[in-house]
Amino acid sequence: MITNNWKEWYRTEYLNSDHWKKFRQKIIRERNCCEECFREDCVLHVHHLHYCTLYREDGYDVAVLCTLCHKKAHSPKRQWERRFETWAFKIYGRYWRKKLSSKSVFKHFRHWLRSKGYRNPPDQLREKESHQLETEVRHFSSQDCQRLLNNLQRSQQ
Ligand SMILES: [Zn+2]
Numbered sequence: 456m457i458t459n460n461w462k463e464w465y466r467t468e469y470l471n472s473d474h475w476k477k478f479r480q481k482i483i484r485e486r487n488c489c490e491e492c493f494r495e496d497c498v499l500h501v502h503h504l505h506y507c508t509l510y511r512e513d514g515y516d517v518a519v520l521c522t523l524c525h526k527k528a529h530s531p532k533r534q535w536e537r538r539f540e541t542w543a544f545k546i547y548g549r550y551w552r553k554k555l556s557s558k559s560v561f562k563h564f565r566h567w568l569r570s571k572g573y574r575n576p577p578d579q580l581r582e583k584e585s586h587q588l589e590t591e592v593r594h595f596s597s598q599d600c601q602r603l604l605n606n607l608q609r610s611q612q
């Protein structure tokens with residue numbers, strides 16, 4: 456459904472709009488680190504989890520990612536993640552993460568995929584740990600990011 460025309464418009468018009476430039480600056484300032492790997496000392500991108508709220512995004516619609524994590528987020532292997540986010544947005548509303556676990560919503564998503572005839576829906580959300588942290592870290596300040604990173608490193612030692 457995402458046509459080349461749409462992609463073209465998104466890339467040339469939308470990403471260059473004043474609205475987007477302002478919004479992305481604000482979000483980067485607020486979070487100030489990559490939400491996947493928690494790096495701070497790098498170029499940061501704002502990634503759309505879904506495209507349901509263009510021109511009216513808030514913090515729940517996007518993730519701040521470093522160049523590498525952003526590239527990974529767009530890999531073919533992870534295409535379904537945006538479908539999941541889009542579906543969850545439509546079924547449960549923008550703030551579903553406030554009241555539901557990713558795990559239970561994902562289960563419902565798989566069920567739905569099967570009912571639509573998809574034979575091989577993805578088994579699970581990718582690395583649970585980082586996904587939990589990802590939702591936890593949303594809306595936190597850079598100090599909180601640093602704290603979470605420290606905790607994560609400590610737990611891995
Ligand atoms: Zn990263």
Ligand SMILES: [Zn+2]
Pocket residue numbers: 501502503525528529
């Ligand atoms: Zn992106």
